[in-house]
Amino acid sequence: METNFNPTRKKKANLGSMLLGFSRLVVGVLFIFSGFIKANDPTGFGYKLQEYFHVFHLDALNDYSAWIAILICGFEIVLGAFLLLGLHRQKVAWGLLLLIIFFTFLTFYSAFFEVVTSCGCFGDAIPLTPWQSFLKDLILLVFILIIFRYRNRITPIMKKGTARSIAATLVVLFSFGIGIYTLYFLPIIDFLPYKEGNNIPALMVLPEGKEGDVFEYIYEIKNIRTGESKKVTDKEYxxxxxxxxNWEVVGEPSSRLVKKGYQIPITDLLISDADGNDVTQEIITNPYYNFVVVSTYADKLSTTDMIALDRINTTIRDLSADYNLRAVLLTASSAQIANSLNEEMDLVLEMFYADAVPLKSMVRSNPGVMLMQNGVVIKKWSKITFPSKEELEKEYLAK
Structure with a gap:
């Protein structure tokens, strides 16, 4: 009796199914995780996209960076979830392949030409260097090629019908909805040093018992009698x-990192007044309730933003009549723009200036508000979530 049973073929089929299953799990989970982490902070991911836009001369897209970020993150989550659910296997396989090829090119370009120092693949939660990101993408590419090779074997975990349609719809709504929500209501999880509960002054200094980076300095020295030149370390020197x-130092010494030490979380915060005086400690160590309103670029405030700033300003003015508090506005815009805004809106807020980089990290909103006391961030609000006078009194000031 003849039989078509082929153990070798069956063994290969089983191996292919195992590779496919493992690859689907790894890629699906990683894409969902990566997409969610970035969707948690689309404004921050948008800032990273702006760096890429600048490299490729696409600065015209800067104003749309946050929405582009939401689309990319949502697409990642959808692809990962659909892959795990086994939905739209052909489209998902092609989408994954095209996306990973694009990401691999981008991370290689960033690493090789040293144009972007961090890819932003996992937002601020897990910073990766461009070379680490490139290696990660190469590994993912291998898994996705396996998925693409065996894509016809992918089967949905749910039968065709209403349940599958509802699941797909919910995935899409969640994937894009999470980014839209956090764009307006601030990140659900704050990975930045200015998050609620953090003591800002403490994060600006090296903690007791910690050691910073250790460097070795190399001197090039020359013997003035023999003309001999050599390089020595600072210890040898x-x-x-x-x-x-007989020996003299030639040029400036070079440095080499010997040991990576504790990294101070906040190293770039410098707040100054209109005269250029450093008032950083005065602002961040205020023992009273201190409303820090952040408008990184005051000249980019839309009509909606101006309405929000006016509401914030009015609420703080009403509170200041009854409570001992301080309110400041920090901006990276010029004094001329800040003064023009002050005159136009009759701001009760004191004007101070800081670099755009730390201001973007304080509140992912323009404008946004931090409530501080004794250097500690008590609460943060976006431009649309800043509460009323009554709510602030009940929750904070009247206690």
Missing amino acids: MAGIWEDE
Whole structure:
């Protein structure tokens, strides 16, 4: 009796199914995680996209960076979820392949030409260097090629019908909805150093018992009598060479990182007044309730933003009549723009200036508000979530 049973073919089929299953799990989970982490902070991911836009001369897209970020994150989550659910296998396989090829090119370009220092693949939660990102994408490419090769074997985990349609719809709504929500209501999880509960002054100094980066300095020295030149470390130089008048240092010493130490979370915060005086500590260590209103670019406030700022300003003015508090506005715009805004809106807020980088990290909203006391961030609000006078009194000031 003849039989078509082929153990070798069956073994290969089983191996292919195992590789497909493992690849689907890895890629699906990673795409969902990566998309969600970035969708948690689309404004921050948008800032990273602006760096890429600048590299490729696409600065005209800067004003749309947050919405482009939402689309990319939502697309990642949809692809990952549909892959795990086994939905639209052909479209998902092609989408994954095209996306990973694009990401691999981007991370290689960033790493090789050193144009972007961090890819933003996992937002601020897990910073990766461009080379680490490129290696990650290469590994993902292998898994996605397996998925693409065996895509016809992918089967949905749910039968065709209403349940599958509802599941697909919910996935799409969640994937794009999470980014839209956090764009207006601030990140659900704040990974930045200015998050609620953090003591800002403490994050600006090296903690007791911690050691910073250790560097070794290399001197190039020349013997003025023999003309001999050589390079020595700072330890060798200070061990006695510096006392020898026959040797002189040529040029400036170079440095080399010997040991990576504790990284101070906040190193770039400098707040100044209109005269250029440093008032950083005065602002961040205020013992009273301190409303810090952040408008990184005051000249880019839309009509809606101006209405929100006016509401914030009015609420704080009403509170200041009854409570001992301070309110400041921090901006990276010029004094001329800030003064023009102040005159137009009759702001009760004191004007101060800081670099755009730390301001973008404080509140992912323009304008946004931080409530601080004794250097601690008590609460943060976006331009649309800032509460009323009565709510602020009940929750904070009247206690």
